[in-house]
Amino acid sequence: MPKLIKERSKKAGLPPGTLVHIGAQKTEKTKVEILDYDESNLLEKEIETTDECLQFKDAQTVTWINVEGLHQVDLLEKLNECFGLHPLVMEDILNTDQRPKMEDYGDYIYIVLRLLYNNDTSDRIDTEQISLILGSHFVISFQERGGTIFDSVRERIRNGKGRIREMGADYLAYALIDSIVDNYFLTLERLGERIEFVEDELVANPTRSTLQVIHNLKSDMILLRRSVWPLREVIGGLERGESPLMKESIRVYLRDIYDHTIQVIDTIETFRDMLSGMLDIYLSSISNRLNEVMKVLTIIATIFMPLTFIAGVYGMNFQYMPELERTWGYPVILLVMLVIGVSMLVYFRKRKWL
Amino acid sequence: MPKLIKERSKKAGLPPGTLVHIGAQKTEKTKVEILDYDESNLLEKEIETTDECLQFKDAQTVTWINVEGLHQVDLLEKLNECFGLHPLVMEDILNTDQRPKMEDYGDYIYIVLRLLYNNDTSDRIDTEQISLILGSHFVISFQERGGTIFDSVRERIRNGKGRIREMGADYLAYALIDSIVDNYFLTLERLGERIEFVEDELVANPTRSTLQVIHNLKSDMILLRRSVWPLREVIGGLERGESPLMKESIRVYLRDIYDHTIQVIDTIETFRDMLSGMLDIYLSSISNRLNEVMKVLTIIATIFMPLTFIAGVYGMNFQYMPELERTWGYPVILLVMLVIGVSMLVYFRKRKWL
Amino acid sequence: MPKLIKERSKKAGLPPGTLVHIGAQKTEKTKVEILDYDESNLLEKEIETTDECLQFKDAQTVTWINVEGLHQVDLLEKLNECFGLHPLVMEDILNTDQRPKMEDYGDYIYIVLRLLYNNDTSDRIDTEQISLILGSHFVISFQERGGTIFDSVRERIRNGKGRIREMGADYLAYALIDSIVDNYFLTLERLGERIEFVEDELVANPTRSTLQVIHNLKSDMILLRRSVWPLREVIGGLERGESPLMKESIRVYLRDIYDHTIQVIDTIETFRDMLSGMLDIYLSSISNRLNEVMKVLTIIATIFMPLTFIAGVYGMNFQYMPELERTWGYPVILLVMLVIGVSMLVYFRKRKWL
């Protein structure tokens, strides 16, 4: 399970606004990519020094600066200065255990989102912080590690597919958020499959590992909830559109994402309810199995204890035991034992224990 | 259980507004029926090409276009263009895992509803998305599969029974929603019967399958909740009537559906509470039965262990065991055993174990 | 348990406003009683045809029409027409599975209430729908079956006790609602006694039937909640008095009922909490008893298994077993067995198992 609170002790006692990267280093080198476009032109390049950013700052074209890797604090600090962001914003970008939020600083909006992806080695869900800065003509996105999440947006910009090239920076921000929210559905699909698999196992043959899987799924659900619930408020806030940076024409698209978020939340809650139900089933199946084990024991004991007792009686060494001397004593006793044994079995069958 | 999140992976990375049908194909062919009526005239036909729709678009008569089957995307796309709907609306119609919602696009209102029906083979509840577009003089309804749900409305239009022929498109939309909500009561009636049946079984003879049925009922309840809870908001929104498309005269009817929705939700919550109670009963009945099994075992062991021990004592081969040589030794020991056995039984009866 | 959703299938597909009585027929004949009074005069009679109602409609005296039995739909329909009620109102009066609600139709207010009574044969709670129509000078009350619930109001009108004869139709409506709410306290008193009885049983000797009674009480509580929760809103709505039909002078009385309703709700919630606690006690008492049964078994087995083994050893037929030939072998072994048995008992007493 990913840590909920990351190494905050690194920062204890430092004045607010001090930049320290909180979280594991996930890429080798911080990579800064720039896409600058309008309806007719497109410039795409990877930059080395942040000085190159300056020229894009006030251009009328839409500029998308995508930063992958957050550990090169000095580089990020320069970027920060270049675009004149508040020190607290940069601090939040580096503290990668934030919950989703939206903060309006007037000139720009700062958005924190959480990307979910399936960790294939552990089959658990992992999470990564993605920060967006939306200005009037630029969007800066910060990812902890490089990933393919924004590839489809990049592709649409390159090909001019859809309306993206005709629209402003707000549409670009929308497209980036949309690709993150769309990704939630893939995560939920995968979770749904895992839940169905467990449900089948629960009916067929529940084992201790089934319980472990249910527990893991529940923990994942807690993590998902934490990542998605606040998103609702974030997108609701953007949609209500108190900021002029989000233009009227974007509203209908934001409402669409809002609906998706509600659907994701709804599905998470449904999954949680289903998992609770499964835990009940699992617990009662343990009890059921105990019942069955005890029945076997009781049947065996109830049949053989009386028989062993009878055998014991005729194994006593009293000198005067008249039955012992009769020729038919032995077969009669065997018959009696058989009758007792069979009637016990009949009794158990009648009580539905067999 | 129907999938909560359908094959969204089909759509990952496509720009918003791309039309892909999400969900299983449930009919062979997409069927488009038209009913066009006013107080005195009625035209009813099935159309092949969507071109025929155009003539109805601006007519002053009320036009109801009912589409069954959503997999012929091209046909739907044309219909869409003809009535000038927003691409996101068409996208939502095709994503058949939506939750109920209402969106006001000014010229028309887009309503998503979920129809519930009892799957007779599995005795579980299934669900289907029904989308409505309400314009000033037309209603378009989209169903995943053909069904009888709208038959009574169709009948009332044909016969001119009730007020439907005198009223506008808003009343038609109300009638369609009403027939869906009325259908919930039938589903709840069936669920109520299943719950009562389980409750009786729980008292008479709870088995593992009883638990499975309770679990299924709980899952169904989760599904129902998901389908009905948001409906309340949808109809509440229509009733508050911010749109001129819903005329004042329709309000009282919408309030009636609103009440029905509340009653459905209320009943679902009551069913949930009852099912929780049943699970408790089931679990405690397992424990009770374990108790009984253990009592049988304990009674048997407590009676026969001491007796077998006594028999064992007199089966020892010591040369000097004076009791063995007495003539009355054997019957006395048998009597002692009988007394021990009977007093054990008396003891258990006194402790209410028998 | 009374059905939550009554035979709605009777109505499926009928246009809104069609009158069908939903629910069991509880009286032989629909009985219509009229009480017409002002401060000085009082007219009381039972009518046969609803034509007689007309004269009371516009009179300045207060008219109370009490209808018992809802299955004679034609008679009710005429009454409806006479007072010019909306078809949906009559439909709701006949659908006797409504939840409490209040609807303001301008000229009259329609109020649905639920009366609770103790079914003496099953010792469970039953419920009945009571509908009130409050007009400017008349109140119409509809009961499913005749009952004594309104007798005290009738008596007060006849005797002119209290302020009822001096006040208008709104005070009459208040008096009727008050007698229904007062009746809830009686139901709660009876429930409280049943709960106390179960609590005592739980301490003294919990059995399977105790569980059944707890379960029944919980189900009753679910029913009560359903009947009383919405009432709060209903009376709150009346008290806020947006309708001129409820005069200012009635407010203080409505606030009093409102307080009573809150107190009833509060008590129901308290009872629910107490019943949950009792279920926990019951379940842990089962576990406790299992523990005790197992202790008995373990004590018996632990004492007699070693002893039986020793007896078995000296029952072996080896030719060279020196102990067997000693004269003191037998008593020494008996002594050893006694020591083992007693020390086991001492051990168990020390572990507090005895």
Add this chain to the structure above:
Amino acid sequence: MPKLIKERSKKAGLPPGTLVHIGAQKTEKTKVEILDYDESNLLEKEIETTDECLQFKDAQTVTWINVEGLHQVDLLEKLNECFGLHPLVMEDILNTDQRPKMEDYGDYIYIVLRLLYNNDTSDRIDTEQISLILGSHFVISFQERGGTIFDSVRERIRNGKGRIREMGADYLAYALIDSIVDNYFLTLERLGERIEFVEDELVANPTRSTLQVIHNLKSDMILLRRSVWPLREVIGGLERGESPLMKESIRVYLRDIYDHTIQVIDTIETFRDMLSGMLDIYLSSISNRLNEVMKVLTIIATIFMPLTFIAGVYGMNFQYMPELERTWGYPVILLVMLVIGVSMLVYFRKRKWL
């Protein structure tokens, strides 16, 4: 546990405003004490007839009338008339199962509070209704039984300690409420001690009586909640000060009580959470003990069953059993048995059962 709903059946069918004392008689005689004071003068006496009250009604001095015992209905009725209270107020004063509430009748405010005290015989919490009437220059307080709860206020008035003699009737009302709320802390202190005691017992040696005590504490907590939750609203209402009877200068004191109430509620909720946790601990400690009992049984059975079987084999009477004739047969078998027994013990130690 005190009854939640008191003998309401006494009142069924009576018109609103009829005065019947609901609750047990807790004092022998109704006692009416008067304290009349301003900054310089103090008059204190016990009165016999309510006629004496009249003179204080309109005096400019602050008058505190304290009534102990509510069963002398005629006396209270006269008091009521003298101060011109609404009949519903008097009814509520006598119905001693009210929840805390505040009602503003313009000329006076009617406040219901609940006093908690520890019943020393049962070590359970009991509750008593205290009603206050705050007029412009008088406060009337009604207690079910005499008690020491207001002694400190009385003392402060007599000694002129604090600001009480300088302030008006509203400060007196505040002081009375404050002494009731302060008393809650004492009750909570006692409850906290009982909870800590149970927690210790739970760790050391949980028994069935531990469960009973937890259950009692939970019931007490339910009662407390019921008594304190509504108080928050009551004092909040007073603090918002819509009534001119509560002067501006009193606000800061009311805010202080409000904070105390919140703290009491908070503590109650914390106690509830802690008690829930304890129940879990108790239940799992029962399961743990069952496990231990079963382990003992299994160890005993697993060691002695094979040994007894071996002894049984050599107790068989076959004529040709070569081992029996060997001289070393017996010691060898004894050795084998020892080895089996010891290896079983070693096995159980390895599995950590010993």
Add this chain to the structure above:
Amino acid sequence: MPKLIKERSKKAGLPPGTLVHIGAQKTEKTKVEILDYDESNLLEKEIETTDECLQFKDAQTVTWINVEGLHQVDLLEKLNECFGLHPLVMEDILNTDQRPKMEDYGDYIYIVLRLLYNNDTSDRIDTEQISLILGSHFVISFQERGGTIFDSVRERIRNGKGRIREMGADYLAYALIDSIVDNYFLTLERLGERIEFVEDELVANPTRSTLQVIHNLKSDMILLRRSVWPLREVIGGLERGESPLMKESIRVYLRDIYDHTIQVIDTIETFRDMLSGMLDIYLSSISNRLNEVMKVLTIIATIFMPLTFIAGVYGMNFQYMPELERTWGYPVILLVMLVIGVSMLVYFRKRKWL
């Protein structure tokens, strides 16, 4: 666990505003430190008498008075008088079981916070009340015991690091609150480690002490919740900034703390959910182990009971038992026993009990 309600009985019956220190004495001597600074000057000293405070009261420099230890009531009382605080404020400072709150007295704001620290001896969380008084040019902080919590702020003032020396008293108050909230993250980090440790133990080898640790963690979480939840409201209230003492420029910093508080609350809730899940795992692991114990017992009994019975049969002393005289009787019976034992084992393996 720290007491939730401290010795309130000390104060019962005293008039409001009486100063009594509620809580344990945690330092030897009350220590009063003063830091007085503006952008260029810094005065730092420890004072003995509160008379020295007076000179700082109206100075235009920022004055921070830090009080450690609350038991010298007379000293605090003088301080109180010097700064003209309301008696209720001083009372609250001394009652160290307050929940976080903020009270605006116009001239100054009174803030109660709770500091959390890990008690290293018991590995449990402890809590301490910290009170702040924010005036226009001064901040007074009250701690129960001396600690290092404010050291970093002190350091920053001394070194002039960050913006603290340039800003006013409101920034100082912010810095103090920030250092307390930052400290919560450290506490949560430690708690997170403890939870992870328990989770590992739960998978590897759950014991009774695991349960105790889970229970302790849950209790700690209850305490944390109590300390942090109200903080949200406190800081929200400061941020909304109805008081002129908190200047506009401070808002963005307060919003930052607000976000941190939300994150802390969020993490607490997540931890609670995780601990609930762990309890379920623990309980089901007990049940699982019981199942395993019972299986061992049942296997042993099922194998040896029939074998012992057979041995018993051939131990009987009947004179005519033909098998006994056959030469091959003994080895055949041994073989039969072997076959029975082995087939039992095979059967159990097939049922997956082995």
